[in-house]
Amino acid sequence: MDVSEARQLSGSATSAFELSGLIVRYGKVTAVDGVSVSSPPGRITALLGPNGAGKSSMLGVLSTAARPDAGTVRIFGHDVRKSPMAARRRLGLVFQERTLDKELSIERNLWFHARLFGMKRDDARARTRLMLDLFGLTDRHRQPVEELSGGLARRVEIARALLHRPGLLILDEPTNGLDPTARAGVWTDLLRLRDELGVTVLYSTHYMDEAEFADEIVILQQGRVVRQGSIEQLKSSLDSSRVVVTCADEDAAVRQLLAAGFEPLIEPGGVAVHCPDPETQLARVVRALDVPGLTVSVHHPSMNDVYLAAAAASGAPQERESVSTP
Numbered sequence: 001m002d003v004s005e006a007r008q009l010s011g012s013a014t015s016a017f018e019l020s021g022l023i024v025r026y027g028k029v030t031a032v033d034g035v036s037v038s039s040p041p042g043r044i045t046a047l048l049g050p051n052g053a054g055k056s057s058m059l060g061v062l063s064t065a066a067r068p069d070a071g072t073v074r075i076f077g078h079d080v081r082k083s084p085m086a087a088r089r090r091l092g093l094v095f096q097e098r099t100l101d102k103e104l105s106i107e108r109n110l111w112f113h114a115r116l117f118g119m120k121r122d123d124a125r126a127r128t129r130l131m132l133d134l135f136g137l138t139d140r141h142r143q144p145v146e147e148l149s150g151g152l153a154r155r156v157e158i159a160r161a162l163l164h165r166p167g168l169l170i171l172d173e174p175t176n177g178l179d180p181t182a183r184a185g186v187w188t189d190l191l192r193l194r195d196e197l198g199v200t201v202l203y204s205t206h207y208m209d210e211a212e213f214a215d216e217i218v219i220l221q222q223g224r225v226v227r228q229g230s231i232e233q234l235k236s237s238l239d240s241s242r243v244v245v246t247c248a249d250e251d252a253a254v255r256q257l258l259a260a261g262f263e264p265l266i267e268p269g270g271v272a273v274h275c276p277d278p279e280t281q282l283a284r285v286v287r288a289l290d291v292p293g294l295t296v297s298v299h300h301p302s303m304n305d306v307y308l309a310a311a312a313a314s315g316a317p318q319e320r321e322s323v324s325t326p
């Protein structure tokens with residue numbers, strides 16, 4: 001793919017997507033409650049939150065499948081209410097449900113999608129070939145989709161979503177149900193799309209390790225944004241970096257650490273010394289201790305810690321009460 005194509009995919013300096021005061025209701029249930037989030041082109045945003053937090057409802061509006069009850073939603077500057085078709089042309093969608101035609105080959109699936117999107121024959125042919133090449137599918141282009149593994153089928157869906165040169169790719173739990181190798185493959189593809197083509201990616205996930213790939217993380221709880229920032233910002237806001245000591249006599253370790261001027265805490269994993277710079281405190285901690293069976297390690301907050309702290313701080317239950325659909 002050449003540079004002009006990459007530019008086309010990444011769009012202009014306008015935000016790739018921009019939600020402002022978004023509200024989505026289903027009857028009396030407010031699924032999305034005043035969410036404002038945006039991304040410049042060429043970045044990856046992860047959407048996290050417990051079941052029922054409002055992730056799919058938010059993605060549904062962004063995908064133009066559902067209308068917002070209030071607020072504005074723009075895709076590369078196109079308002080989804082006023083210009084849904086223009087917004088739709090800049091979007092590639094990969095939803096949880098598998099939507100490929102199983103009986104057709106990989107190539108025919110791509111070709112028909114291109115034609116459905118209104119591409120002329122020559123363009124559809126060229127784009128299909130390009131996507132087969134880009135995703136390493138050329139050698140198996142005649143293979144029926146029903147013979148593909150889950151990971152490969154997902155790859156075809158991502159290729160199909162990019163046929164019409166969208167700048168924004170939206171994926172709702174893209175690796176749900178895939179094995180670890182297939183999940184890693186999807187991530188290799190998505191990172192390459194960002195790095196080589198400047199595609200903007202917005203995805204929801206329940207996998208904390210997958211949140212680590214994002215440039216920006218948004219955590220939703222009960223329809224509201226409760227945390228937002230880069231992974232470094234979210235982790236450093238937690239203030240739970242620590243040196244952890246395990247030994248055969250924790251009481252003695254606590255006494256010795258207190259004598260050396262630390263403020264140790266007995267925690268489930270051992271005796272912890274909380275500090276912003278555990279690597280630099282490590283040697284002092286070791287020097288302060290004379291206890292049997294000593295091990296000392298450095299811990300920094302994980303994405304899981306960030307997520308659990310956000311849940312605890314918002315006081316939200318981990319799963320919202322589900323309501324019956326009409």
Ligand SMILES: Nc1ncnc2c1ncn2[C@@H]1O[C@H](COP(=O)(O)OP(=O)(O)OP(=O)(O)O)[C@@H](O)[C@H]1O
Binds near residue numbers: 029051
């Ligand atoms: N079609 C619908 N009719 C009524 N209520 C709905 C509908 N779709 C979603 N809801 C409700 O809206 C809220 C948000 O649901 P949503 O599916 O957006 O959450 P989610 O974060 O995507 O959850 P999950 O992780 O389980 O996919 C929930 O309370 C859900 O029960």
